[in-house]
Amino acid sequence: MKPADESRPPFLGSWRNVYALVLLMLALDIALLYAFTRRFQ
Amino acid sequence: MRPLDWVTLVLTLAGLVLYGLYRSRGAKSVNDFFLAGRTMPWYAMGLSIMATQASAITFISTTGQAYVDGMRFVQFYFGLPIAMVIISATAVPIFARAKVYTAYEYLEQRFDAKTRALASIIFLIQRGLGVGVAIAAPSIVLSLIFGWDDRVTTLVIGIVIILYTTFGGILAITWTDVLQMSIIFCSLILALLMVVSMLPPEISFGSAVRLAGAAGRLNAIDLNFDWNNRYNLWSGLIGGTFLALSYFGTDQSQVQRYLTGKSITQSKLSLLFNALAKVPLQCFILFVGAMVFVFYLFNAPPPLFQKPSLLKAQTSAAWPGTEARYRQAFAARREAALAVAKSDTAIPQFRAAQKQFESVRADAVKLAEQAQGGAKYNDTNYVFLSFVTRYLPAGVVGLIIAIIFAAAMSASSGEINSLATVSVIDIYKRHVRPVASDAHYLGVSRAATAFWGIYAMFFAQYGKNLGSLVEVVNLVGSLFYGSLLGVFALAFFTKRVTGTAAFAGMIAGEAAIFAAFSFTGISFLWYNVIGSVVVVLVALLFPRPTLPAPAVV
Numbered sequence: 001m002k003p004a005d006e007s008r009p010p011f012l013g014s015w016r017n018v019y020a021l022v023l024l025m026l027a028l029d030i031a032l033l034y035a036f037t038r039r040f041q
Numbered sequence: 042m043r044p045l046d047w048v049t050l051v052l053t054l055a056g057l058v059l060y061g062l063y064r065s066r067g068a069k070s071v072n073d074f075f076l077a078g079r080t081m082p083w084y085a086m087g088l089s090i091m092a093t094q095a096s097a098i099t100f101i102s103t104t105g106q107a108y109v110d111g112m113r114f115v116q117f118y119f120g121l122p123i124a125m126v127i128i129s130a131t132a133v134p135i136f137a138r139a140k141v142y143t144a145y146e147y148l149e150q151r152f153d154a155k156t157r158a159l160a161s162i163i164f165l166i167q168r169g170l171g172v173g174v175a176i177a178a179p180s181i182v183l184s185l186i187f188g189w190d191d192r193v194t195t196l197v198i199g200i201v202i203i204l205y206t207t208f209g210g211i212l213a214i215t216w217t218d219v220l221q222m223s224i225i226f227c228s229l230i231l232a233l234l235m236v237v238s239m240l241p242p243e244i245s246f247g248s249a250v251r252l253a254g255a256a257g258r259l260n261a262i263d264l265n266f267d268w269n270n271r272y273n274l275w276s277g278l279i280g281g282t283f284l285a286l287s288y289f290g291t292d293q294s295q296v297q298r299y300l301t302g303k304s305i306t307q308s309k310l311s312l313l314f315n316a317l318a319k320v321p322l323q324c325f326i327l328f329v330g331a332m333v334f335v336f337y338l339f340n341a342p343p344p345l346f347q348k349p350s351l352l353k354a355q356t357s358a359a360w361p362g363t364e365a366r367y368r369q370a371f372a373a374r375r376e377a378a379l380a381v382a383k384s385d386t387a388i389p390q391f392r393a394a395q396k397q398f399e400s401v402r403a404d405a406v407k408l409a410e411q412a413q414g415g416a417k418y419n420d421t422n423y424v425f426l427s428f429v430t431r432y433l434p435a436g437v438v439g440l441i442i443a444i445i446f447a448a449a450m451s452a453s454s455g456e457i458n459s460l461a462t463v464s465v466i467d468i469y470k471r472h473v474r475p476v477a478s479d480a481h482y483l484g485v486s487r488a489a490t491a492f493w494g495i496y497a498m499f500f501a502q503y504g505k506n507l508g509s510l511v512e513v514v515n516l517v518g519s520l521f522y523g524s525l526l527g528v529f530a531l532a533f534f535t536k537r538v539t540g541t542a543a544f545a546g547m548i549a550g551e552a553a554i555f556a557a558f559s560f561t562g563i564s565f566l567w568y569n570v571i572g573s574v575v576v577v578l579v580a581l582l583f584p585r586p587t588l589p590a591p592a593v594v
Contacts, residue, residue, distance in 0.1 A: 033261040040254025
């Protein structure tokens with residue numbers, strides 16, 4: 001592995017933003033599944 | 042299995058092995074054999090991580106679980122994205138800078154040789170126990186469904202794995218995993234389309250979803266906190282995060298996947314790809330199981346999905362009466378389900394009919410348990426395969442059986458390769474023969490791979506007698522992961538903790554986990570939390586060595 005290319009992800013500018021996107025998607029998954037559960041309970 | 046199914050099965054398996062061997066040509070060093078020369082792109086690593094984690098039993102059992110218990114199992118995976126973010130930000134760059142072959146090699150750089158040795162041995166014990174079960178589980182299910190001898194299925198899976206892992210190393214494993222996961226995705230989509238298309242004409246997709254929901258099969262989120270309940274939002278987020286941190290951050294079978302990356306960026310992307318894809322994928326698999334449940338509202342399911350137990354139960358004097366009540370309960374539930382398709386006002390009647398149906402089935406289960414001498418009966422793992430073999434057309438059955446073999450192979454091959462890596466790098470090279478040529482170590486690596494493959498086949502024969510196989514795998518992992526997670530947390534986030542303190546912490550962590558296992562009813566998901574916290578606390582409180590006082594002149 002080459003540590004040199006660690007600095008920037010290929011999108012969103014920084015790894016912090018990429019991590020935030022992943023956690024946001026998790027929150028969205030949970031919210032949608034909760035709505036799904038409530039809707040069809 | 043019809044001739045077309047056999048052709049599909051053989052062609053798919055042969056294609057997978059040949060593809061893996063073709064992609065691995067040119068593996069001529071230990072670096073190639075264990076780390077693919079650190080050349081892998083993110084998508085190959087990402088799919089390989091997913092394939093190694095998803096054993097055959099995952100696909101068989103998860104669909105069955107949705108049929109029996111609904112979709113709440115998805116909460117088990119909520120901690121995974123959080124863990125992936127933490128590992129991407131910490132472990133990936135640390136391991137990359139350390140230029141290690143194994144995660145445990147890093148522990149010697151940070152602490153000392155004994156901490157590395159203890160972590161390696163813990164890994165070899167727990168993964169060594171798990172690898173046999175990973176092969177045994179699908180072998181047993183396939184043997185019971187088709188009447189094949191489970192030693193034959195174990196032998197077929199084992200020999201195929203040994204062939205491509207011994208010759209091709211991690212390159213063969215990774216590229217085979219990529220193809221396997223692609224086939225698995227396509228087959229699952231095909232299975233969903235087939236099950237929905239086989240519903241009665243008056244049942245639309247919307248009605249099918251409403252029926253699954255009315256029967257409690259779409260209960261994805263449970264907000265109630267309960268220490269003893271495995272699947273709720275909180276155990277998923279907290280316990281699941283610790284479990285995923287342990288698995289992806291400290292288990293060599295996973296760490297080795299992202300050590301093969303051609304850059305840190307590629308390794309991080311492979312983990313984050315899993316973070317984004319895992320929850321929707323598990324949701325999809327569970328949804329397929331929920332739709333199989335709806336299918337069986339209109340097509341009579343067998344009272345018991347496991348044939349040998351059904352045959353035993355049928356010898357009971359009470360069976361004819363139970364079977365007659367079962368048929369009546371099915372007919373009443375079918376009528377109620379058709380009424381729900383027309384109007385939601387029929388939902389209470391449908392729920393009552395479902396409850397009655399479950400009650401009669403529970404009576405059938407009791408008869409099966411009595412007939413088999415009181416042994417617990419559970420047919421969750423047989424629901425999906427029973428549906429596949431009974432209702433899907435020729436060719437598709439062969440393809441689904443092929444993906445079960447493929448999933449068994451991808452999970453086991455990754456584990457065998459990682460066991461060989463730790464045996465060679467952390468034990469043989471470190472303690473037995475520190476200086477030798479690369480060709481020598483490559484030969485030993487191939488021999489170690491073949492050894493672990495043969496061991497897995499033999500252990501599968503023992504593992505099949507251990508009871509519920511999924512529980513065995515989960516339990517064995519949880520008994521050891523907590524202490525590994527704790528020691529890596531110390532390595533990554535503390536500077537003053539010594540090797541001896543970390544070693545003592547690991548011993549204390551293991552003791553705490555075994556105490557929780559032996560004397561409490563706490564769910565296994567929490568063992569990782571308990572073990573890692575004890576390791577960190579004991580190591581931090583461990584007395585530091587006192588430096589000799591400077592000589593007074």
